[in-house]
Amino acid sequence: MEVHHQRFSVPFEYPVLFVKGAFAPGSTELEWAVTRDSPGGRHPVFVVLDAGLVAAQAGLVSAVEAYVRSHATLELRGTPLLLPGGEASKNDPALVATLHARFAEARLDRHATVLAIGGGAVLDAAGYAASTLHRGLRLVRVPSTVLAQCDGGVGVKTGVNAFGAKNFLGTFAPPWAVVNDLSLLSTLPLRDARAGMAEAVKVALIRDAALFDWLEANADALARAEAPVLEELVRRCAALHLAHIARGGDPFEAGSARPLDYGHWSAHKLEILSGHALRHGEAVAIGMLLDARYAERTGRLPAADLARIAALIARLGLPTHHAALTERSGAKLRVLAGLEDFREHLGGALSVTLLRGIGRAEEVHDMDVAIVEAAVEWLTERAGHA
Ligand SMILES: NC(=O)c1ccc[n+]([C@@H]2O[C@H](COP(=O)([O-])OP(=O)(O)OC[C@H]3O[C@@H](n4cnc5c(N)ncnc54)[C@H](O)[C@@H]3O)[C@@H](O)[C@H]2O)c1
Ligand SMILES: [Zn+2]
Numbered sequence: 001m002e003v004h005h006q007r008f009s010v011p012f013e014y015p016v017l018f019v020k021g022a023f024a025p026g027s028t029e030l031e032w033a034v035t036r037d038s039p040g041g042r043h044p045v046f047v048v049l050d051a052g053l054v055a056a057q058a059g060l061v062s063a064v065e066a067y068v069r070s071h072a073t074l075e076l077r078g079t080p081l082l083l084p085g086g087e088a089s090k091n092d093p094a095l096v097a098t099l100h101a102r103f104a105e106a107r108l109d110r111h112a113t114v115l116a117i118g119g120g121a122v123l124d125a126a127g128y129a130a131s132t133l134h135r136g137l138r139l140v141r142v143p144s145t146v147l148a149q150c151d152g153g154v155g156v157k158t159g160v161n162a163f164g165a166k167n168f169l170g171t172f173a174p175p176w177a178v179v180n181d182l183s184l185l186s187t188l189p190l191r192d193a194r195a196g197m198a199e200a201v202k203v204a205l206i207r208d209a210a211l212f213d214w215l216e217a218n219a220d221a222l223a224r225a226e227a228p229v230l231e232e233l234v235r236r237c238a239a240l241h242l243a244h245i246a247r248g249g250d251p252f253e254a255g256s257a258r259p260l261d262y263g264h265w266s267a268h269k270l271e272i273l274s275g276h277a278l279r280h281g282e283a284v285a286i287g288m289l290l291d292a293r294y295a296e297r298t299g300r301l302p303a304a305d306l307a308r309i310a311a312l313i314a315r316l317g318l319p320t321h322h323a324a325l326t327e328r329s330g331a332k333l334r335v336l337a338g339l340e341d342f343r344e345h346l347g348g349a350l351s352v353t354l355l356r357g358i359g360r361a362e363e364v365h366d367m368d369v370a371i372v373e374a375a376v377e378w379l380t381e382r383a384g385h386a
Contacts, residue, residue, distance in 0.1 A: 012174045012251070016154050016242060018235060022142060022181040023063040031071045033140055033177035034113050043113060044077045046106050048099070048126040050118020052085025053144045056187035064117065078106035085118065087276045089125040090160045090167075099129030103137065110134050113176060117142040119192075120152035120280070124167070127158030131173035138176035144184040146196025146230060147281050150237035151203075151260075154178050156251055165341055166268040172252040180238065182231050193225040194317045195281030200237040201312060202288060206259045207240055209359030216308070219315040256351040257363045261342075263288030265352055266325075269338030273324035285318035286325065286379070293375040294367070295354040305358050310382075321383035325376055333376060339367055 015036070019029045035043050045068050054060050061080050068076040081102050083089040103114070114137050116126035123141050130137045143153030159170025185193070197215075204211035214236070215222065221229045244260060245251045258264075267287035271278055278286075292309045295301035313320055327334045343350040351363050 012156075014175050014177055016178040016180065016238065018180050018182065020181065020183040022179050022184075023060070023067045025066070025070060027067075030067065030140075030142070030179050031073060033179050034115070034138075035073045036177065039073065041073065042075050043073055043111070044075050044106070044108060045113045045115050046077045046103060046108055047080035048114060048116045048118075048122065049080055049082050050085045050089075050122040050144060051082040053118050053184070053187075054082060055085075057184075060117075064115075068115075077108065077112065078102055083118070083122045083125060086121050087161070087271075087280075088121075090121050091276075093160070093162065095125060096129050096160060099126060100133055103129065103133045108133065108137055110137060113138040113140050115140050115142065117144060118148075119143070119145040120148040123148055123153050124157075124159050124170070127173060127175070128160050128170055131158050131171040136173060139173065141175050141178045142181055142184070143178070144181070145188055146185060146193050146234060147199055148196075149180045149182075149185070149234045150196065151199040151241055154180070154238050154241055155245060161272075164272060165345070166271060167345070180234065182227075182234065185225075185230060185234075186227070188225070190225055190317075192279065192281075193230065194223065195279040195285075197222055197233065197316050198281035198284040198288070198313075198318055200233050201309075201316070202262050202284060203237055203240045203244075203260070205288065205292075205309065205355055205358060206262050206353060206361040207244070207359060208236075209357075211236055211240070212308075212312070212358050215316075216312055219312060223315060223317045253346065256346045256348040257353070258346055258351065259353045259361050259363075262353040262355075262361060263291050265338045265342035266290050266335050267338075269335050269341065270322060270324050273327055273334055274322055278319070278322055278324070282319050283322075285313050285316075286320060286322060289313055289320050290325075290372070290375050290379060291352070292355055293378050294371055295356070297371050297375065298354075298368070300362070301355045301357065305355070308358065321379050326380055333373060335376070336369060336372065 022030045068074045114130040116123050130139045141153050143149045156174045159167035162168040218229045263284050267283035270283040296306040353361050
């Protein structure tokens, strides 16, 4: 056997900025984020926006255009492209083709920037298209939801849905920069703001008991989406997320463990089963409580911790049940298919994150179907759906 062991490593780095009013005429952060490798040059920029965000913030498109035009270092290419807000932009394969076509028309090269502004779904779709054109354009994300600012928008993944599965097509592609503009959150509907908080609960549960205490102490203000607490939640949650990617030892998820996907095996399935009536964060809230009950039943999680988790989720105005949870195909709960989808998505053996306490997680490689069934029944009874 003749083997040459090819080996090299590439350091990744990208700035994550926290700003207010990123597109205000005098603001310089976004320009810096785009031009940071050669501030004197001229940088082509193609703008992709979330139509839901644009509908809520009249004048945003012209503000972005004016911002790009007013900086000599930036060059607007093409006309800004609006993608439908939410999961619709990840469900339609034609949209990826449209993105590719518009990038090609605008003659973007690998040093050109796709500036994607919107919720996690639009960022995922725009990021996927950007990462596959010429094997990867620069992507500057401006996330506009709580979820995207604290989770998906600051990470290294892109994706769209296909073949009935979430994120079936996707890439690991670190962004060129992320600009978290906290003022964009002001128009976010309460329901979406709360859905984003589910990811903060998740990261607190697996990593940071002090954050969980803080979430409990501020639950009422958070449920009303009051700006100061929302901003602190975004900062703390984003910092934990970034630390996990940088120091968790597996930024591109080569292993099978994926603690940031706590509660997600069922959540991804519930999103699909509900026909996306459930928001991602809402499905995660249900999925986290399901797995918390499982952990409690299997002697891992103290009952008192389970009670705290259930209470916090409810106080944040997040759901703890949905009819999709009890749908059956023959005798089998349909949500259970999420376990196999999850294993397949990660590769290798099944690996599910369960809690040993608040802020403490472990990986398990086997889920007892009867106990999952009983946990679903528990959620159903609690919700009065029995
Ligand atoms: N790439 C990753 O690592 C990662 C991680 C977590 C989640 N995600 C993905 O993110 C998606 C969910 O993203 P999300 O929770 O940000 O929601 P979303 O993108 O589905 O947006 C929710 C709604 O809010 C609207 N909207 C966005 N910003 C707004 C604003 N400021 N004001 C008013 N309306 C606004 C959108 O148009 C949409 O209708 C899911 O597809 C999920 O799979 C990806
Ligand atoms: Zn998630």
